Amino acid sequence: MPNKPQITLMDTTLRDGEQTQGVSFAPSEKVSLAQALLGRLKVDRIEVASAGVSAGEQEAVRKINAWAKDKGYLERVEVLGFVDHNRSIDWIVGAGGKVINLLTKGSENHCRKQLRQTPEQHIENIHKTIDYAEQQGVNVNVYLEDWSNGYRDAPEYVYHLVESLKDRKIGHFMLPDTLGVMSPDEVTAAIGDMVTRFPALSFDFHPHNDYGLATANVMAAVDAGIHSIHCTVNCLGERAGNASLAEVAVVLRDKMGIDLNIAEEHIVDISQMVESFSGKFVACNAPILGSDVFTQTAGIHADGDKKANLYVTHLTPERFARKRTYALGKLAGKASLEQNLDEMGISLSDEDQKKVLAKVIQLGDSKQIITPEDLPFIIADVLGSNDAARVMLIDCATFSPLSGKSSVELTVSVDGKTLSEKGEGNGAYDAFARALDEILIDYPELTRPKLIDYQVHIPKGGKTNALTEASITWELATGRKMTTRGVHSNQVVAAMYATLKAINSNAGELVQ
Ligand SMILES: [Zn+2]
Numbered sequence: 001m002p003n004k005p006q007i008t009l010m011d012t013t014l015r016d017g018e019q020t021q022g023v024s025f026a027p028s029e030k031v032s033l034a035q036a037l038l039g040r041l042k043v044d045r046i047e048v049a050s051a052g053v054s055a056g057e058q059e060a061v062r063k064i065n066a067w068a069k070d071k072g073y074l075e076r077v078e079v080l081g082f083v084d085h086n087r088s089i090d091w092i093v094g095a096g097g098k099v100i101n102l103l104t105k106g107s108e109n110h111c112r113k114q115l116r117q118t119p120e121q122h123i124e125n126i127h128k129t130i131d132y133a134e135q136q137g138v139n140v141n142v143y144l145e146d147w148s149n150g151y152r153d154a155p156e157y158v159y160h161l162v163e164s165l166k167d168r169k170i171g172h173f174m175l176p177d178t179l180g181v182m183s184p185d186e187v188t189a190a191i192g193d194m195v196t197r198f199p200a201l202s203f204d205f206h207p208h209n210d211y212g213l214a215t216a217n218v219m220a221a222v223d224a225g226i227h228s229i230h231c232t233v234n235c236l237g238e239r240a241g242n243a244s245l246a247e248v249a250v251v252l253r254d255k256m257g258i259d260l261n262i263a264e265e266h267i268v269d270i271s272q273m274v275e276s277f278s279g280k281f282v283a284c285n286a287p288i289l290g291s292d293v294f295t296q297t298a299g300i301h302a303d304g305d306k307k308a309n310l311y312v313t314h315l316t317p318e319r320f321a322r323k324r325t326y327a328l329g330k331l332a333g334k335a336s337l338e339q340n341l342d343e344m345g346i347s348l349s350d351e352d353q354k355k356v357l358a359k360v361i362q363l364g365d366s367k368q369i370i371t372p373e374d375l376p377f378i379i380a381d382v383l384g385s386n387d388a389a390r391v392m393l394i395d396c397a398t399f400s401p402l403s404g405k406s407s408v409e410l411t412v413s414v415d416g417k418t419l420s421e422k423g424e425g426n427g428a429y430d431a432f433a434r435a436l437d438e439i440l441i442d443y444p445e446l447t448r449p450k451l452i453d454y455q456v457h458i459p460k461g462g463k464t465n466a467l468t469e470a471s472i473t474w475e476l477a478t479g480r481k482m483t484t485r486g487v488h489s490n491q492v493v494a495a496m497y498a499t500l501k502a503i504n505s506n507a508g509e510l511v512q
Helices: 027-040 055-071 087-094 108-114 119-135 147-153 155-165 184-197 214-223 245-256 264-278 299-308 334-344 350-365 372-383 428-442 491-511
Strands: 008-011 045-050 077-082 099-105 139-145 170-176 203-206 228-231 391-399 406-414 417-425 450-457 468-475 481-488
Touching: 008 245, 027 045, 027 055, 027 264, 045 055, 055 077, 055 087, 077 087, 087 099, 087 119, 099 108, 099 119, 108 119, 108 147, 119 139, 119 155, 139 147, 139 155, 147 155, 147 170, 147 184, 155 170, 155 184, 170 184, 170 228, 184 203, 184 214, 203 214, 214 228, 214 245, 228 245, 245 264, 299 334, 334 350, 334 372, 350 372, 372 468, 372 481, 391 428, 391 491, 406 428, 417 428, 428 491, 450 491, 468 491, 481 491
Parallel strands: 008 045, 008 228, 045 077, 077 099, 099 139, 139 170, 170 203, 203 228
Antiparallel strands: 391 406, 406 417, 450 468, 468 481
């Protein structure tokens, strides 16, 4: 059996990723990320800075290099530098570095119009910079900036540039699709050509994602014989960003059978680290990384999973130290509920499960977001309900200005009869209580017990959109204490439900 092809990954989150609009890593963040990328995620190489940026940047690179040297990783830490004869190399050496990624012009247009040099002048300057790097013991890789356009517009220029450098000691010739303009077919043809023309050289591909094709282009590049791929965590990078490390790693492994060194189980935790340091968050539905991508919302999927893992693919959450979850909402079925109950170690009778599911679907229908964490509240709410409720909430609009009284317009049904009343009070709940008392004045057996404690909770770990639970403790006329709960996304409405439960069960107690 032939060996699986080996592809190495170069992560440039700390250099190209930092070119994302509004992103600037603090020196200590750069050091932590470099350690996480090489030490935990096992990326093959990292590009950590542009030479010459600032003293703070150089200090961060110095710390990364000191740590990397200690771990034996020094030759895997790279810094972007320029054809400036000695300045970039001096900067890198000053930071204890060992590798320059030398930015040369990969398109004749850039060479003539931006540098205002002939190709021969540019090539001569590149050689001088490489000479100096060699004297200083710095390894050289070469970027062919804007190679994708340069190759399309004037391939002879690109051939000539590589030809003139091919006998130098250059580790990687790095081919950027700087503006993210290539399609997979174009990548296959262009990289195939480069690799065939210069079989002794090692080529890297540096894709950008302007057309959303970065990952597909990586597949094409690997097919064409590329040796190494550049990517960033969370797709960070200028405009639409670079190729996503998570997607590249998983696609190369699963779809192309490539051997990689990446430790997949750290992809998500390092993505979260980059999110918090960069302030740029991945979309909920971003492949592998998004918060929702291992959540089944449809009851039928949960049912299939419970019976025989029918909806499980090779892309399992466990690979990334994540868990599959089953959303609760209007599409949830019995199986989604059962999966969640199993997870929490709760067992309910069929009858109670039906009641809980009906409540979940009812809440989901009213566009409330329900998470598994809300489930204990819903269970407590439903199982504590009195089926023979005499007073039921139909509608309630509340208005609470910052200063002055709150007001409500309340509609309830009492024994099936719809009754409305307005109320004012010291806060929305007080206004509700007064309106309700007014409505119930003709029903002496339906009285509101004395409120002695009132607490509002959201589920542990819940966010601002979590359901709230109002838990109210009452003292009945008999002196007995009773606690009722109400659940709703609006905490005042949750308290209304808790209050009506108290009135309904108090009435039941009086009748008994
Ligand atoms: Zn780039």
